[in-house]
Amino acid sequence: MPAQLTDNKASLVSAQTDNYGMAANDAENSSIPSLSEWLMQQEDSRLRVTTADDIAPLEALIASVSFVEVHFLDPNDGRGFTLGRRLRDMGFTGELRATGAYAEDQLQYLHRCGFDSFLLPPTVDKETASELLRAISVTLQPSTVSERKVIFNER
Amino acid sequence: MYHYQTADRQLLLDRANQFKDQTRRFLNGDLSDEAFRPLRLQNGLYFQRQAPMLRIAVPYGLLNTAQVRQIAAISRRFDKGYAHVSTRQNFQLNWPSLEYVPEILEELAKVDMHCIQTSGNCIRNTTTDALAGVAHDEVIDPRPICELIRQWSTLHPEFAYLPRKFKIAVSGSANDRAAIYAHDIGIALREKAGEIGCRILVGGGLGRTPVIGTELVPWLPVKDLLSYLEAILRVYNALGRRDNKYKARIKILVKAMGIDAFREAVDREWAGLRDGELTLTIERLLVLQESFAPPPYKTDLPNAEMPVNPIFLRWLARNTHQHKQPGYRAVTVVLKGHGNAPGDVTADQLEFLADLADDVSFGELRTSHEQNIVLADVEEQALYRLWETLQQRGLAGAHAGSLTDLISWPGGDFCSLANARSLPVAEAIHERFDDADFLFDLGPINLNISGCMNACGHHHIGHIGVLGVDKKGKEFFQVSIGGRQGNATAIGKILGPSFSAADIPEVIGKLLETYVNNRWSEETFIETYDRIGITPFKEAVYASATH
Numbered sequence: 166m167p168a169q170l171t172d173n174k175a176s177l178v179s180a181q182t183d184n185y186g187m188a189a190n191d192a193e194n195s196s197i198p199s200l201s202e203w204l205m206q207q208e209d210s211r212l213r214v215t216t217a218d219d220i221a222p223l224e225a226l227i228a229s230v231s232f233v234e235v236h237f238l239d240p241n242d243g244r245g246f247t248l249g250r251r252l253r254d255m256g257f258t259g260e261l262r263a264t265g266a267y268a269e270d271q272l273q274y275l276h277r278c279g280f281d282s283f284l285l286p287p288t289v290d291k292e293t294a295s296e297l298l299r300a301i302s303v304t305l306q307p308s309t310v311s312e313r314k315v316i317f318n319e320r
Numbered sequence: 321m322y323h324y325q326t327a328d329r330q331l332l333l334d335r336a337n338q339f340k341d342q343t344r345r346f347l348n349g350d351l352s353d354e355a356f357r358p359l360r361l362q363n364g365l366y367f368q369r370q371a372p373m374l375r376i377a378v379p380y381g382l383l384n385t386a387q388v389r390q391i392a393a394i395s396r397r398f399d400k401g402y403a404h405v406s407t408r409q410n411f412q413l414n415w416p417s418l419e420y421v422p423e424i425l426e427e428l429a430k431v432d433m434h435c436i437q438t439s440g441n442c443i444r445n446t447t448t449d450a451l452a453g454v455a456h457d458e459v460i461d462p463r464p465i466c467e468l469i470r471q472w473s474t475l476h477p478e479f480a481y482l483p484r485k486f487k488i489a490v491s492g493s494a495n496d497r498a499a500i501y502a503h504d505i506g507i508a509l510r511e512k513a514g515e516i517g518c519r520i521l522v523g524g525g526l527g528r529t530p531v532i533g534t535e536l537v538p539w540l541p542v543k544d545l546l547s548y549l550e551a552i553l554r555v556y557n558a559l560g561r562r563d564n565k566y567k568a569r570i571k572i573l574v575k576a577m578g579i580d581a582f583r584e585a586v587d588r589e590w591a592g593l594r595d596g597e598l599t600l601t602i603e604r605l606l607v608l609q610e611s612f613a614p615p616p617y618k619t620d621l622p623n624a625e626m627p628v629n630p631i632f633l634r635w636l637a638r639n640t641h642q643h644k645q646p647g648y649r650a651v652t653v654v655l656k657g658h659g660n661a662p663g664d665v666t667a668d669q670l671e672f673l674a675d676l677a678d679d680v681s682f683g684e685l686r687t688s689h690e691q692n693i694v695l696a697d698v699e700e701q702a703l704y705r706l707w708e709t710l711q712q713r714g715l716a717g718a719h720a721g722s723l724t725d726l727i728s729w730p731g732g733d734f735c736s737l738a739n740a741r742s743l744p745v746a747e748a749i750h751e752r753f754d755d756a757d758f759l760f761d762l763g764p765i766n767l768n769i770s771g772c773m774n775a776c777g778h779h780h781i782g783h784i785g786v787l788g789v790d791k792k793g794k795e796f797f798q799v800s801i802g803g804r805q806g807n808a809t810a811i812g813k814i815l816g817p818s819f820s821a822a823d824i825p826e827v828i829g830k831l832l833e834t835y836v837n838n839r840w841s842e843e844t845f846i847e848t849y850d851r852i853g854i855t856p857f858k859e860a861v862y863a864s865a866t867h
Contacts, residue, residue, distance in 0.1 A: 240358075241358060241562075243479070243483075246477065246480075247478055247554050254592050270342060270355075273477070274477035275477075276477075277478075288350065300341075301475060302330060302331075302334050303330045304475070304477075305327070305328075305471045306472045306474075307596075308477050
C-alpha cells in the first residue's frame with residue numbers, strides 16, 4: 166500500500182498549481198483506474214471516484230476493492246460525505262482517501278463519514294491535521310468511523 | 321425543559337474553542353473569506369454592511385430565565401443593549417464585533433446556549449408551536465421529538481454541506497401552528513392505539529418557487545423517525561442541485577423526481593438504515609418525555625373573576641390563549657413598541673420578563689415565530705396583575721402589522737385561498753430580506769398582504785399593500801403604497817400595472833431602497849412617502865421592470 170500512496174501523492178503534487186479546480190486532469194494521469202474504467206476491467210483493487218459519481222454499481226463488487234480515492238470537486242460539495250458513508254455501509258473496509266478541494270476544517274466530519282486517509286490541503290501539516298481531527302470530543306449521533314489508523318499525506 | 325448533559329456541555333465548549341481557532345486563523349489571513357464563510361455561517365455569524373450579525377439558537381423556542389438574563393448581559397457587554405427575536409424563534413445580536421464572537425460563544429455556553437447551525441447550508445433549528453405542551457388541542461407534545469431531532473442534527477458529520485439550508489418543523493396539535501406544510505420536512509405527530517406515529521411531509525417551502533409540502537408517508541412509527549430522516553437527507557445531499565442556489569432546496573428535487581420516485585429513493589436508502597443505531601428506544605423516549613413533564617400546576621384553582629376593564633379584556637382576548645390545564649392561560653407579550661423594529665427587545669426588558677417568568681410562569685419563557693415572547697403557564701387569577709405590570713412597561717400592546725409580522729406566518733386565521741396566494745408571496749419577501757439583513761434599520765413599516773378582494777390582510781391600509789387578483793385565470797398582484805391605519809387612516813394609492821408573484825420581492829426591494837435613498841435621518845417610510853410622493857417609488861419600480 167505505501168508504494169501506491171506515494172504514486173498518488175506524486176501525481177497530485179502537480180495539481181497544486183491548478184488550485185484544486187483542475188485536479189481532475191491530474192487524476193487522469195494517475196495509475197489508479199476511474200470508476201468507469203474500473204467497472205469495465207475490475208483488475209485493480211484500487212479505484213478513484215469524484216464526488217459527482219454514482220457509486221451504486223459498486224455495491225455488488227465492493228468485496229474486491231481495497232482502496233478508494235474520493236476526489237472533492239469543491240469545498241462546499243457535501244456529496245462526498247454521503248458517498249463515504251454509503252461506501253462504509255456497503256461493507257467497504259479498505260482505505261478511504263479524501264483528495265481534492267475539501268477544506269481542512271472538514272477533516273473531522275470526513276473521518277466520521279468513514280474516511281481514514283487524507284491528502285492534506287497544501288497549507289496543512291500532519292500535526293495541525295491531527296489536531297483538527299479531534300476538535301470536537303463528543304458526538305450526538307452515530308457515524309461510520311473507520312477502525313483503521315488514519316493516514317495523512319502532506320503535499 | 322431539556323436539561324443539558326455533560327456531553328451536551330462539552331460539545332458547546334469544544335465548539336467555542338474550535339471557532340476561536342477558526343476566527344484566529346481568519347484574522348491571521350490563514351483562512352480566506354471564502355473558506356471562513358461556511359464556518360462562520362454554521363456558527364450563526366453573518367457579515368453585513370455595518371457589522372456582523374450573530375444568530376443565537378433557541379431550540380424550538382424554549383428558554384429558562386437564566387438564559388434570558390445571560391442574553392441581556394451579553395447584549396449589554398458586547399452589543400448595544402438589545403437583542404432581536406427572529407421568525408425562526410432565535411435571538412439575534414445586530415452589532416457584535418468579530419473579535420468578540422468567540423467570547424460571546426463562551427458566555428452563551430455557560431447557560432447551555434450556542435449559535436450552532438443557525439445559518440448556512442445545514443439542518444437549522446427545528447421549530448414548533450409556541451404553545452407546545454400547553455395547547456388545549458394538542459395530541460402529542462412535540463418538544464421531546466424536537467429535542468430528539470436537535471441531538472441528531474447537531475454537528476451531524478454528513479449533512480453540514482447540503483445543497484441549501486434545511487428546515488424541519490414539528491406539530492403535535494390538531495391545528496397546525498408550526499407551518500409544517502411550508503418546511504423542507506414537516507412532521508405531524510399522531511396517536512393510534514397508544515402508539516406515537518409521524519406523518520411526514522416533504523418539499524414544502526414557499527420562497528421563489530412556492531410549494532406546499534407533499535405527504536411522503538402517512539404514518540411512520542416514531543421509533544423509525546431518525547433513520548427515516550437520515551434517509552431523506554441522504555437522498556437530498558446526494559441528488560439535490562448544487563449548480564443554482566435558487567433551485568437547490570429539496571422541494572425542487574422532489575418536484576423534479578416526482579414524489580413517488582423520491583419516496584422509492586428514500587425507501588432504498590432507508591432499507592440499509594432502519595432498525596439500526598438510530599432507532600428510538602422506549603427508554604430514550606421516556607427520558608426525553610420526562611424532560612418536558614408538566615410543571616407543578618395547581619389543581620384546585622377557583623374560577624378567576626376578570627375585572628371589567630375594556631382594555632384589559634381586549635388584551636385578554638387577543639394576547640392570551642386557552643390552556644390544557646384548567647385555571648391557566650398562555651400569554652403573548654408583544655415586542656412591537658414605538659420606534660423599535662418588531663422583535664427587538666432591550667436588555668432591561670429581557671430582565672424584566674425573566675423576573676415575571678420566575679414570578680408567574682415556572683421560570684420558563686418561549687420565543688414565537690411571530691417574534692414575540694410567550695409566558696406559557698400563567699394562572700388565570702394572576703392575569704390582571706400581570707397585565708398591569710406589563711402595561712407599566714409598555715409591553716401590554718396587541719400588535720399592529722409590520723413588515724416582519726406579515727412576512728412571518730399568518731397562522732390559521734386566513735382562508736385557504738389567501739394562504740395559497742399570500743403566504744408564498746410573504747415567504748418570498750422573507751427569503752429576499754433574510755439574506756439582505758437590513759430589516760433592522762428600516763424602522764416601522766406595515767406591509768399588508770391580502771390573498772383576495774376579501775382583504776383579510778388589510779392591504780389597503782398597509783404602508784405597502786399587496787393584493788392578489790385573478791385575471792383570466794392567472795394570478796397577479798397589485799401593489800399600493802401610502803396607506804395607514806390608526807387616527808390618520810388612509811387608503812394606499814395603487815402604484816400601477818400589477819405584477820407576477822415572482823416579481824413581488826424585487827418590487828418591495830425597490831420600494832424600500834427608494835425609501836432608504838431618500839429618507840432624512842430618522843424619517844420613517846411613511847414620513848418619507850408623505851414628503852416625496854408616489855412618483856420616485858413608481859419610477860424606481862417600473863424603470864427596473866422594463867430592463
